[in-house]
Amino acid sequence: MTQSANFTPRSDRPLVVITDYDFDDVSVETEILKAAGAEVVALQAKQEADLFDVAPRCAAMMNQYAKIGRETINRMERCEVIARYGVGVDIVDVETATQRGILVTNVQNYCTEEVADHAIALWLTLARKLPDYDRATHAGVWRWQSGQPVYRLRGRTMGVVSLGRIGQAIATRAQAFGVKVIAYDPFLPAEVAARFGVEPVSKADLLARSDYILMQAPMTADTHHFLSDAEFAAMKPGAILVNTGRGPTVDNAALFRALTEGHLAAAGLDDPEEEPAKRANWSPDGNPIFTLPNVLVTPHAAYYSEESILAARVTAATQVAKVLTGQKPDYTVNAEALNLPTI
Secondary structure (H helix, E strand, O other), X not given: OOOOOOOOOOOOOOEEEEXXXXXXXXXXXXXXXXXXXXXXXXXOOOOHHHHOOOOOOEEEEEEOOOOEOHHHHXXXXXXXXEEEOOOOOOOEOHHHHHHOXXXXXXXXXXXXXXXXXXHHHHHHHHHXXXXXXXXXXXXXXXXXXXXXXXXXOOOOEEEEEOOOHHHHHHHHHHHOOOOEEEEEOOOOOHHHHHHOOOEEOOHHHHHHHOOEEEEOOOOOOOOOOOEOHHHHXXXXXXXXXXXXXXXXXXXXXXXXXXXXXXXXXXXXXXXXXXXXXXXXXXXXXXXXXXXXXXXXXXXXXXXXXXXXHHHHHHHHHHHHHHHHOOXXXXXXXXXXXXXXXXX
């Protein structure tokens, strides 16, 4: 059950605050955390101010979409750990947490297969013009020309932005279709690229050569609007973009211009730039991307399978339970900065 922010702990057990969640309930987390001696309160915070009242009392905080920023962290008086339900920690002020001696954890390697599958599904759907054919046949048009032009995949070039675990899984899948995979990743060791048969290239080279660009970039100050007007203009005419990384890495206004002006053929986005799950009120009316028939948008669902959701919930709660019981967590973000032992 969701509880309000003015919740008062019923005991002296450490309080774990779940800032927000889009599961049916938090029974999975509660079972793990209660076994570790904690009391759990679950909120549905859509703005940081929703966390201010509970911040001084919590021993731990877990977040899915809600931001845990400087103002919240500076109100914490007894917090030991902030645990993200996913990989990215851009919605946690890790620097302030480190300054306050608070450990930050995340969940790693739980949805690699799902995101890679989703990226390939979006790519193939757009490259084979499945939405066009589907709309036409439903309207009574039975012509192969209703999707024209469709081009052979084999022999074309796919550019992957960020070749981490998910990027590597995308590359392996794509190569089975006969495309050449190139990658831009400034942190990519040459031996890793060679192991996966991927050619490392500059950003400019990737934009100029790719028939398909698959974005898997994390959200950082350097990757915000990684693709905008200049980048779209540098892409091949007729290129297809798929973004299963963070929404704000793609400038949606610039993407709209590139698509409506005919420079890009299509786009598949797992999250638009505004990231609706992080907003209290959202409507697609505010983003013209949703008016275009050559754009597929999924609701930040690339990571989802029944198995991956369960793994994320169990792992995030387990990190908190381990910290509260004096054990080493499995996945730490700032342990080194805190001079804590890491695994």
